[in-house]
Amino acid sequence: MLTDRQLLILKAIVDNYVTNAEPVGSRSISKRDDVTFSPATIRNEMSDLEELGFLEKPHSSAGRIPSQKGYRYYVDHLISPSKLTKNEVSDIQSILANRFDEIEQVIQESAKVLSSLTSYTSIVIGPEVFESRLRQLQLIPISETQAVVIIVTDTGHVENQTVHFPGKLDGSELEKVVNILNEKLRGIPMVQLQEKLSLEISNVLKKYITQYESMIDMLQDVFQRHQHEKVFYGGKTNILSQPEFHDVERVRNILDIFEEDKLVSKLFRSAENGLTIKIGEENHFEPFSDCTIITATYSLDGKHMGTVGILGPTRMEYPRVISIMDYLSKDMTKLLTAWNHRKSE
Amino acid sequence: MLTDRQLLILKAIVDNYVTNAEPVGSRSISKRDDVTFSPATIRNEMSDLEELGFLEKPHSSAGRIPSQKGYRYYVDHLISPSKLTKNEVSDIQSILANRFDEIEQVIQESAKVLSSLTSYTSIVIGPEVFESRLRQLQLIPISETQAVVIIVTDTGHVENQTVHFPGKLDGSELEKVVNILNEKLRGIPMVQLQEKLSLEISNVLKKYITQYESMIDMLQDVFQRHQHEKVFYGGKTNILSQPEFHDVERVRNILDIFEEDKLVSKLFRSAENGLTIKIGEENHFEPFSDCTIITATYSLDGKHMGTVGILGPTRMEYPRVISIMDYLSKDMTKLLTAWNHRKSE
DNA sequence: GTTAGCACTCTGTGTCTGCGAGTGCTAAAT
DNA sequence: ATTTAGCACTCGCAGACACAGAGTGCTAAC
Numbered sequence: 001m002l003t004d005r006q007l008l009i010l011k012a013i014v015d016n017y018v019t020n021a022e023p024v025g026s027r028s029i030s031k032r033d034d035v036t037f038s039p040a041t042i043r044n045e046m047s048d049l050e051e052l053g054f055l056e057k058p059h060s061s062a063g064r065i066p067s068q069k070g071y072r073y074y075v076d077h078l079i080s081p082s083k084l085t086k087n088e089v090s091d092i093q094s095i096l097a098n099r100f101d102e103i104e105q106v107i108q109e110s111a112k113v114l115s116s117l118t119s120y121t122s123i124v125i126g127p128e129v130f131e132s133r134l135r136q137l138q139l140i141p142i143s144e145t146q147a148v149v150i151i152v153t154d155t156g157h158v159e160n161q162t163v164h165f166p167g168k169l170d171g172s173e174l175e176k177v178v179n180i181l182n183e184k185l186r187g188i189p190m191v192q193l194q195e196k197l198s199l200e201i202s203n204v205l206k207k208y209i210t211q212y213e214s215m216i217d218m219l220q221d222v223f224q225r226h227q228h229e230k231v232f233y234g235g236k237t238n239i240l241s242q243p244e245f246h247d248v249e250r251v252r253n254i255l256d257i258f259e260e261d262k263l264v265s266k267l268f269r270s271a272e273n274g275l276t277i278k279i280g281e282e283n284h285f286e287p288f289s290d291c292t293i294i295t296a297t298y299s300l301d302g303k304h305m306g307t308v309g310i311l312g313p314t315r316m317e318y319p320r321v322i323s324i325m326d327y328l329s330k331d332m333t334k335l336l337t338a339w340n341h342r343k344s345e
Numbered sequence: 346m347l348t349d350r351q352l353l354i355l356k357a358i359v360d361n362y363v364t365n366a367e368p369v370g371s372r373s374i375s376k377r378d379d380v381t382f383s384p385a386t387i388r389n390e391m392s393d394l395e396e397l398g399f400l401e402k403p404h405s406s407a408g409r410i411p412s413q414k415g416y417r418y419y420v421d422h423l424i425s426p427s428k429l430t431k432n433e434v435s436d437i438q439s440i441l442a443n444r445f446d447e448i449e450q451v452i453q454e455s456a457k458v459l460s461s462l463t464s465y466t467s468i469v470i471g472p473e474v475f476e477s478r479l480r481q482l483q484l485i486p487i488s489e490t491q492a493v494v495i496i497v498t499d500t501g502h503v504e505n506q507t508v509h510f511p512g513k514l515d516g517s518e519l520e521k522v523v524n525i526l527n528e529k530l531r532g533i534p535m536v537q538l539q540e541k542l543s544l545e546i547s548n549v550l551k552k553y554i555t556q557y558e559s560m561i562d563m564l565q566d567v568f569q570r571h572q573h574e575k576v577f578y579g580g581k582t583n584i585l586s587q588p589e590f591h592d593v594e595r596v597r598n599i600l601d602i603f604e605e606d607k608l609v610s611k612l613f614r615s616a617e618n619g620l621t622i623k624i625g626e627e628n629h630f631e632p633f634s635d636c637t638i639i640t641a642t643y644s645l646d647g648k649h650m651g652t653v654g655i656l657g658p659t660r661m662e663y664p665r666v667i668s669i670m671d672y673l674s675k676d677m678t679k680l681l682t683a684w685n686h687r688k689s690e
Numbered sequence: 691g692t693t694a695g696c697a698c699t700c701t702g703t704g705t706c707t708g709c710g711a712g713t714g715c716t717a718a719a720t
Numbered sequence: 721a722t723t724t725a726g727c728a729c730t731c732g733c734a735g736a737c738a739c740a741g742a743g744t745g746c747t748a749a750c
Contacts, residue, residue: 025712040724043713061712061731101491101507136485140497146446148503150495152485158493158505162446236604240597248593252585255600259581370743385693388744406700406743 002052008034009045010054011078014066018315021243023063068280068314071292075277075318082319084327091117092328096335102156103127103336108232110308110332115235118321120242120312121258123268126230127155127305129190137185139178144168149222153190155305159226163218165211173209180204181219193223229269229306231261244290244313253287268309270295275326280314292316296329300336308332347397353379354390355399356423359411363660366588368408413625413659416637420622420663427664429672433462437673441680447501448472448681453577455653455677460580463666465587465657466603468613471575472500472650474535482530484523489513494567498535500650504571508563510556518554525549526564538568574614574651576606589635589658598632613654615640620671625659637661641674645681653677 002010012032016024026039026046035042046064049055054070057063066074095109107124114122132153141147146164153159184201185193197219206212236258245251257263267285270276278293288311295309308329310321347355357377361369371384371391380387391409394400399415402408411419429437440454452469459467483495491509498504529546530538542564551557581603584590590599602608612630615621623638633656640654653674655666 023712027712038724039712040714040726041722044723047714057713059731061729063712101509135487138483138485138495140481140483140495142480142497142501146501148497148501150483150485150503150505152487152493156487156491156493156507158495158507160495160503160505162501162503164446237597237600240593240600246593248585248591248596251593251596252582255582255585368743372743383693384743385695385745386691389692392745402744404700406698408743 002049005037006045006049007078009042010049010066010070011074013046013055013064014070014074014078017065018317021315023058023065025063028063066315068282071279071314071318072282075279079319079322081323081326084323088117088324089327092324092331096331100339103339104157104230104232106332106335106339107230107306110328111232111234113234114308114310114324114328115233115238117324118310118312118317119235119238120310120316120321121236121239122234123264123309123311124232124234125265125269125307125309126232127153127157128229128269129153129227131189131303131305132157133187133189134185134193135187137178137181139174141169141171141174147174149218151222151226154187161222161225163222165214165218167211167214170210173211176208177205177215180208190223191227194220197223228262229265231265231268233258239311239313242313242315244315254291257287268293268295268307268311270297270307270309273297273299273304275322275329277318277322290314292318294321294325296325298329298332298336300333300340305336347394350382351390351394352423354387355394355411355415356419358391358400358409359415359419359423362410363662366660368403368410370408373408411660413627416624416659416663417627420624424664424667426668426671429668433669434672436462437669437676441676445684448684449502449575449577451677451680451684452575452651455673456577456579458579459653459655459669459673460578460583462669463655463657463662464580464583465655465661465666466581466584467579468609468654468656469577469579470610470614470652470654471577472498472502473574473614474498474572476534476648476650477502478532478534479530479538480532482523482526484519486514486516486519492519494563496567496571499532500645506567506570508567510559510563512556512559515555518556521553522550522560525553535568536572539565542568573607574610576610576613578603584656584658587658587660589660599636602632613638613640613652613656615642615652615654618642618644618649620667620674622663622667635659637663639666639670641670643674643677643681645678645685650678650681 009029012029013024016028026042029035029042030039046055050057050064054067054073055064056067058065091113095106095113098109100106104126107126111122111124132155134151135154136152138150139147140150145168146162147169149161149163151159181201185196188196197216202216205215209215239245239254240251267283274297276295280289280292283291283293290313291311292314293309293311295307297304297307299305308325310325354374357374357380358369361373371387374380374387375384391400395402395409399412399418400409401412403410436458440451440458443454445451449471452471456467456469477498477500479496480499481497485493485495487493490513491507492514494506494508496504526546530541533541542561547561550560554560581600584599585596590596612628619642621640625637626634628636628638635658636656637659638654638656640652642649642652644650653670655670
């Protein structure tokens, strides 16, 4: 168990390192008002803290920097959420002020605000498809062998895809198909569409249309494709202003990851509800071994809808970011609930 | 007028600098097989070329590098398109091999191939809306006051947008509106929709529906929004591997530009048909003052459809890139023509 | 007109130096 | 038994310096 003095010193070192990005020496700590003991004492304590694994030395005669374990302890025991400033609160609430038609607009806007407030990179994962349901399906013929499938979900999200058939399309058949599908599938969660289709719908369709098999194949393919979530970014390049990312090779590795939405959504999607903090190696992903990811979930009527995330260096302003994320995710939840009610009025 | 020898030397310097990214000295040129004269002679010629503005010196005792004017002369007079290698040709043709339903897939794929072949960043601007026409318009109610507008163009592109109305929606009215709009607007170029709507349609609509004004406003808004083109990127971070972009601040400036599709499409959209090369300041855009942009247009049945572009340092492999762009843009034109015929079969 | 020769210039690199910030240890002070 | 002052020691870093290498520009010879 750490003594009070050790806790004070550990906290002082993390705080100091987070703001200055430079190894912290015993003397600079002794200058603080809440520190009454001498540099020598601090050195002894620091030495102990290093032995316990909370601190590291970049080289033998430099100050100390927090280790991953140090940050973890700091986050778990040493910080209390900082109070948001007026500006921060009003920036977040400005998202609310804009009129919006689709959830996506809220999400894109949230990502922007989050990145500009924190000056890290923000990643917001959109309403997860497996939590949304089919509201409407449309098949619009655009040529004799092609049609556009349009899927509208109950979150107001619309996906479209062009498909083509081996044979000619029959307008009245298409209409029948659309009617059957809408009747049977409306309100079904997006993830269950494929199963539902093969178990219940295929038999019915068989009776009505000639191109039965290619139609089923096509629908399965469409449902399959639109399983993934959408990823929104804010301040993609913010991370470049952090001194730890002044190496172009490193930067490139990270930016390349942002181009792969699937990977990003895997890394940032949070399993648990609420706030999650993953520091360095805890991400189990080599390029992020000196990054921290903080995620928070937002929901609608208690249903998990998506994740807001922040990517920054392990040397992150934890208290502030945590407070902002907490506030924002709750605000988004509120916003969505209001939207949902307005929508169903 | 430059002498043959000056031309040979200028070409040698550009070629050499493009591959090695280091100032070129007189001795290294004299080693070339096609150079029969001594370093001293070359020095004299270089001195003249510098006076004429084709070359620059980074400092007094370094070799020479091409000036912007030097590159321009090189591009205009000294190069002949390089023959593509088998790999390059087959890479480009692999785009053709994939089955595709929407033009966007071709474009995205082209951007990828282009960036991987050149190792610069590629920007492809999608079918320009003002060249495409409305094929179909749909209004799908999703709640009592909201609907999704879906626009399908003759290029197979689909846009959607959620809209809401102050009052309740009447299903049969909506149907009428959709019918009228489709009848009157089908085949109209996307850019003319707004004009057409206010001049010809609004009177007709007036007769049929109650929420006349908000409907018109809504449609105008929708048509307005979908004027912009889509921008596709390939190898966004490729530019980081160029030695001239090893400064993080610089990199950030450029990457930030990529986040603004409107700006990018303004910078890369080519007015003229065919191949355009803009070197350095010729871009009239400070962050690109040491970049070259090469664009080529692709078309469908003679109609200008969009632009493929490459962004790299002024120190660019011009002959190779030009050949690739030329081949690719022609290939895309062919591909689109084939697609268009298949589509209308 | 061309080229060899040479002085000169500038950069990059390696070495040395001293400085400053920091540690760790020991011995004295509390 | 803590705490602290004192001091030797360790690095890293910036500046000074010399030196090699690459390159130029000029002059004089070919």
